Amino acid sequence: MTSQTLSHPYVGMWETTDGRIRHQLLPNGRYDEARGSRESAYRGRYEVSGNHIEYWDDTGFTADGDFVDDVLHHAGMVLYRKQ
Template sequence: MPANKGYTGMWVTADGYIRHHLLPNGRYDEARGNKKSAYQGSYKISEDHIDYKDDTGFTADGDFIDGILYHAGMVLYREK
């Protein structure tokens, strides 16, 4: 189980097009537009940094700053 500091849940871009669901078991599911599960994989959180590894082996990362997730040029907000 990742040390997630309460970061699990749904994170979305302002337009709702990209949605990251950070699951409590260390897995994520990313939807894009109408395509559910466009990417799936695992994640690990260290402090306020997140490392992603999708099921094909692609890696990416991001940072949580003041309640906002900055990831690969995207800005995602916690879904209310």
């Protein structure tokens, strides 16, 4: 885990407009993703480099995304910071 992961500005909750997909980016470099009523559907680690995020799920798959104008674009989904 890099110190940049711990100090990036994207820590917090991100969700789709319907609230169905929710990504909690934790300050320790871990994430927890909920899908619908299924809490902690996916968990793993992540790293942020600039505006790019890489995910490594605990089950072994990987994914990535980009933050554009404080919006997370990830795997065909658009997630917004939850206020």
